[in-house]
Amino acid sequence: MNIWKISIKNIKSKPLYTFLSVFVLSLSITLLLGIQQLKFSFKHQMETNLSGIDLVIGAKGSPLQLVLASVLHLDNPTGNISYEDAQEISKTSMIKSAIPISYGDNYKNFRIIGTTQDFSTLYNAELQKGRIVKNVMEVILGNTVAEKLHLTIGDTFLSSHGLVENNIEVHATPFKIVGILKPTLKIIDRLIITNLESIWNVHHHESDTNHEEKKPHDTKEYHHEKSEEEITSLLITFKNPAGFLTLPRKINKQTNMQAALPKYELDKLYEYTGAGFKTISWIAYLILLISGITIFTSLYKMVKDRAFDLALLRTYGASNFQLAKIVIYESLIVVLFAYILGFILVKIGFYFVLKIIEPNYQQIVLQKTPFQEVLHTGAFVLSIVIISSLLAIYPIIKMHISTILSNEK
Amino acid sequence: MIQTDNLTFQYKKEEHIFNFPNFTLKKKENLLILGKSGAGKTTLLHLLAGLLKPISGKVIINTVDLNSIHNNHLDQFRGKNIGFVFQKNHAIQSLNLIENLQARLFFSKKTIEKTVIDSLLKELNLNNYKNSKINTLSVGQLQRLNIALSVIHKPQVILADEPTSSLDDDNCKIVIKLLKKQAAQTNANLIVVTHDQRIKSFFQNSITL
Numbered sequence: 322m323n324i325w326k327i328s329i330k331n332i333k334s335k336p337l338y339t340f341l342s343v344f345v346l347s348l349s350i351t352l353l354l355g356i357q358q359l360k361f362s363f364k365h366q367m368e369t370n371l372s373g374i375d376l377v378i379g380a381k382g383s384p385l386q387l388v389l390a391s392v393l394h395l396d397n398p399t400g401n402i403s404y405e406d407a408q409e410i411s412k413t414s415m416i417k418s419a420i421p422i423s424y425g426d427n428y429k430n431f432r433i434i435g436t437t438q439d440f441s442t443l444y445n446a447e448l449q450k451g452r453i454v455k456n457v458m459e460v461i462l463g464n465t466v467a468e469k470l471h472l473t474i475g476d477t478f479l480s481s482h483g484l485v486e487n488n489i490e491v492h493a494t495p496f497k498i499v500g501i502l503k504p505t506l507k508i509i510d511r512l513i514i515t516n517l518e519s520i521w522n523v524h525h526h527e528s529d530t531n532h533e534e535k536k537p538h539d540t541k542e543y544h545h546e547k548s549e550e551e552i553t554s555l556l557i558t559f560k561n562p563a564g565f566l567t568l569p570r571k572i573n574k575q576t577n578m579q580a581a582l583p584k585y586e587l588d589k590l591y592e593y594t595g596a597g598f599k600t601i602s603w604i605a606y607l608i609l610l611i612s613g614i615t616i617f618t619s620l621y622k623m624v625k626d627r628a629f630d631l632a633l634l635r636t637y638g639a640s641n642f643q644l645a646k647i648v649i650y651e652s653l654i655v656v657l658f659a660y661i662l663g664f665i666l667v668k669i670g671f672y673f674v675l676k677i678i679e680p681n682y683q684q685i686v687l688q689k690t691p692f693q694e695v696l697h698t699g700a701f702v703l704s705i706v707i708i709s710s711l712l713a714i715y716p717i718i719k720m721h722i723s724t725i726l727s728n729e730k
Numbered sequence: 731m732i733q734t735d736n737l738t739f740q741y742k743k744e745e746h747i748f749n750f751p752n753f754t755l756k757k758k759e760n761l762l763i764l765g766k767s768g769a770g771k772t773t774l775l776h777l778l779a780g781l782l783k784p785i786s787g788k789v790i791i792n793t794v795d796l797n798s799i800h801n802n803h804l805d806q807f808r809g810k811n812i813g814f815v816f817q818k819n820h821a822i823q824s825l826n827l828i829e830n831l832q833a834r835l836f837f838s839k840k841t842i843e844k845t846v847i848d849s850l851l852k853e854l855n856l857n858n859y860k861n862s863k864i865n866t867l868s869v870g871q872l873q874r875l876n877i878a879l880s881v882i883h884k885p886q887v888i889l890a891d892e893p894t895s896s897l898d899d900d901n902c903k904i905v906i907k908l909l910k911k912q913a914a915q916t917n918a919n920l921i922v923v924t925h926d927q928r929i930k931s932f933f934q935n936s937i938t939l
Contacts, residue, residue: 322832327825334824630822636779637837638809640802723781726816726891727772 324643328650338619343658346612346702350663352605353698355670358690360598366393367587370508372443375564377581378402378410378572379554384581385590391422391554392583394432394508398424401551402578404517410572415564416557418443423520423552426480426492431466433480433496433513435520435552441502443556444509450474451500457518461500465510474498480523492523521550613705616655620648620713631717632725645714652710656703731756732778732887732919737787739773747785750774751937760910760920762930765939771923774939775889778921779812780804792886809838813880813918815890815909819872821864827875828860831882838883847882854878854908873897873905881912888913890922894929906932 332339370393379387380400389396404421411419420443423435434440438453441461451474454461462472472478476498482490496515504510559565569580624631631644737750748770755761765771776782778789780796789796791811799807821830828847835842851857854874859867867875873893880888890909894902906922906929913920922929930936 322829322836326829327822327833330824330829629820633820633822634833634837635805636781636808636812636814637834638806638839639837640805643837723776726776726781 324646325650328647328654331647332651332654335623338623339655342612342616342619342655343662345615346609346655346659346706347662347666349605349608349612350660350698350702351666351670352601352608353702354663354667354690354695356598356601356605357694357698358667358671361690361694363594364591366508367591369506371583371587372445372507373558374443374556374583375559376557376569377554377583378407378557378578379581381577381579384579385586387554387579387581388583388586389590391556392508392587394424394434394512398553399579401553402555404550404552406576406578407552407555410555410557410568413568415560415568417560418558420556421517421552422554422556423517425553426482426520426523428478428480428496428513429470431463431470431511431513433460433515433520435515435517437517440514440556441509443558444505444507446502446505446507446509449501449503451498453500454514454516454519455499457516457522458494458496459499459519460496460513460515461502462498463510463512463514464502464504466513467498467501472498474501494523517550517552609702609705613709616652616706617709617713620652620710621716624648624713624716628716628720628725632720632722635720635722636726641718641720644717648714648717649707649710652706653703656706660699660702731790731792732921733788733790734778735788735790737774737777737784737789739770739777739782739784741773748773750777750787750939753935753937755919755921755935758914758917758919760913760933760935761922762933762936763921763923763939764925764927764930764936765923766925769939771925771939772891775891775921775923778887779814779889780808806839810840810883811886813883813885813888815876815880815888815893817892817895819869819876821872821875821879823864826861826863827856827867830864830875831878834879834882840883842882842884850878850882870901873901874908877905877908877912880909881916881918884916885918888916888918888920890920890924892924892926893922894926895924899928902926902928 374392377387377391379391379398380402382399386396387399390398401423407419407421410416418439420437420439422440424432426433441447441453446463448461449464451461462470467473477495478498479495480492482492496513496519502509502514557564557568559568565582569582572578572580634644634647635641731754733754734750734752736752739748739750740746750770753761763771763774773782777784780789780799783797791807794807796804796807821827822833825833828851831847831851848857851860854877856871856874856878859871862871864872864875880890888909893909894905897905909920909922910932912918922933
C-alpha cells in the first residue's frame with residue numbers, strides 16, 4: 322500500500338466525479354492545444370511559403386488577393402499580366418530572380434502552375450523520381466498530389482478549367498507526368514508544375530477550337546504570337562533591400578500592374594486573424610479557469626465529505642502532508658487523463674475537420690505543434706490544477722482531528 | 731506502560747476545566763473509565779492519544795511524554811503505538827477490507843507478515859471478506875474490522891471510545907472479550923471509556939469521572 326494506490330482507489334470509487342472532472346478539463350485542453358496547432362500551422366505556412374519571395378507583381382486589384390493567390394495559392398488571381406511586360410521588369414538591375422507563374426486550371430482541385438525551372442528551386446524542392454519538365458504538356462507533381470491521387474510517372478490526365486474541379490470545362494489536351502518531387506512541407510507539395518508554354522497552349526488551343534473545327538492534337542505544333550502571352554504573376558527576389566524602396570512604387574504608379582509585398586500583406590492578415598485566435602485562446606483559458614474552479618469545488622467538497630476518513634488516517638499515523646499528497650495525486654491523475662483525452666480529441670477533431678474541408682482547401686498543411694508549446698500548455702494546466710488542489714486541501718491543514726472524531730456520525 | 735500526571739484540559743477560556751485523575755498502567759493492564767455524558771471521557775481519551783494538548787500535566791507512554799513531541803513526530807508516534815476503536819465503526823470507504831489493514835500498516839510504518847494478518851482475520855472471522863468493499867460488510871463484520879485495525883500494528887495502547895454503547899448484551903460481551911483478547915495477545919494496555927455499566931464486570935481496574 323502507498324499513497325498513489327490510495328489516490329487511485331479514491332478516484333475509482335467516484336467514477337462520475339472523475340469522469341466529469343476529466344471531461345471538463347479535457348475540453349479546455351482540447352481548445353488550447355487545437356488553437357495552438359492552428360496558430361502554429363498558420364504562421365508556419367505563411368513563413369515557409371514566402372520562401373524568399375520579396376515582391377509579387379500581378380494584375381491590379383487587391384494586393385492581399387494577389388499574395389494569397391500567387392504565394393499561398395489560396396485565392397483566385399486578380400487577373401493576367403503581359404509576359405512581355407514581366408520580362409521587361411525582370412531585367413531591372415536590383416532583381417536577383419523573377420519567376421513567372423501562370424495558372425487557372427486544376428486537376429481534381431490541385432492547381433496546375435505553369436512556370437520556369439526556378440520555381441522548384443525557390444522551395445528547395447528536389448526530384449524524388451523522374452525528370453524535370455522538358456517538353457510541352459509534361460508535368461511534375463508535388464509529393465502530396467502524387468500521394469493523394471495515386472499518380473505515377475507515365476500517367477496522363479486531363480485538366481479542368483478553373484481552380485475547382487468540374488466536369489464541364491475539361492481540357493482536351495492531356496498532361497503527362499514525368500517527375501515527382503520529394504516532400505517539402507511547403508505549398509509546392511500540393512501543386513502540379515508544368516512550363517508556361519503548356520498553360521498557354523492549352524488555353525490557346527481551346528480558344529481556337531471554339532472557332533474552328535477540332536483537329537487531331539499535335540503537341541509539337543503550338544505557336545503563339547509573343548504579344549499574346551500572358552502570365553498570372555511574377556515572383557520577385559531582390560538582390561538587396563533597396564529594391565523594396567523603388568520598384569513597388571514604380572510599378573504601382575507607372576504601369577497597369579500592381580506590386581504587392583507578401584510579408585507585409587501576410588503580416589496584416591496575421592494581425593486580423595491573430596485577434597480571432599486571441600479571442601478563442603481567451604475563451605479556452607476561461608474554460609480552463611472554470612475547470613480549475615470545478616476541480617477546486619469538487620476536491621473541497623470531497624475533503625469536507627471525507628473529513629472523518631482523513632481524521633481516521635491521522636490516527637493511523639498519517640501526517641497532514643501525506644493527506645495533502647493523497648488529494649494532490651488525485652488531481653494529478655485527473656490532469657493526466659484529461660491531457661491524454663484532450664490530445665486525442667484534438668487529433669480526432671482535426672482529422673474530421675480536415676476530411677470535411679480538404680476537398681475545397683487542398684493547401685492546408687497541418688503542422689505538429691512544437692513539443693515546447695505542448696509542454697507549456699501542460700505546465701499551465703498543471704499549475705491551475707495544483708493551485709485548485711492546494712486551496713482544496715486547506716481544510717486538511719486546519720483540520721481538528723479531535724473535534725471531527727468527537728462529532729462522528 | 732501508560733501513565734497520566736495531573737492532567738487538566740479546557741476547551742475555551744472561561745469554560746469548565748477538566749481535572750483528570752492520575753493513573754498508571756503496567757504492561758498488559760487494562761482500565762475502564764466510566765462517566766456520564768459530558769464528564770470528559772472522550773476528552774481524556776483524546777488527551778491520551780495526543781489528539782488534544784492538555785493545559786497542564788503529562789501523558790507518558792513507554793517513557794515518552796506526548797506533550798514533548800513535535801506534531802509530526804506525534805503523528806508517527808500515535809500511528810505506531812496507539813490503536814483506536816470508535817463508537818461507530820469507520821473504515822476508508824474507497825478501500826476494501828484487506829486494503830484498509832494495509833493502509834493502517836503503511837501509515838504506522840510497520841511491516842507485518844502476511845501470515846500474521848491472515849491469522850488475525852481468521853480469528854476475527856473475517857478471512858472470507860478480505861476483498862469485500864466496506865459498504866457491503868455487516869455491522870458485526872465492520873466492528874470486527876475496527877478491532878483488527880486497532881491491533882494489527884501491535885500498538886502499546888488500545889483506546890476504545892464507547893465501543894459497546896449501541897450493542898445488545900450478547901454482542902457487547904463478544905466485543906469486550908475480543909478487545910481484551912487482542913490486547914492481551916499484543917501485550918497492549920486496553921483503555922475503554924464508556925457510560926455502559928454492563929462491561930464493568932470485565933475489568934479489574936476502573937475509575938469514574
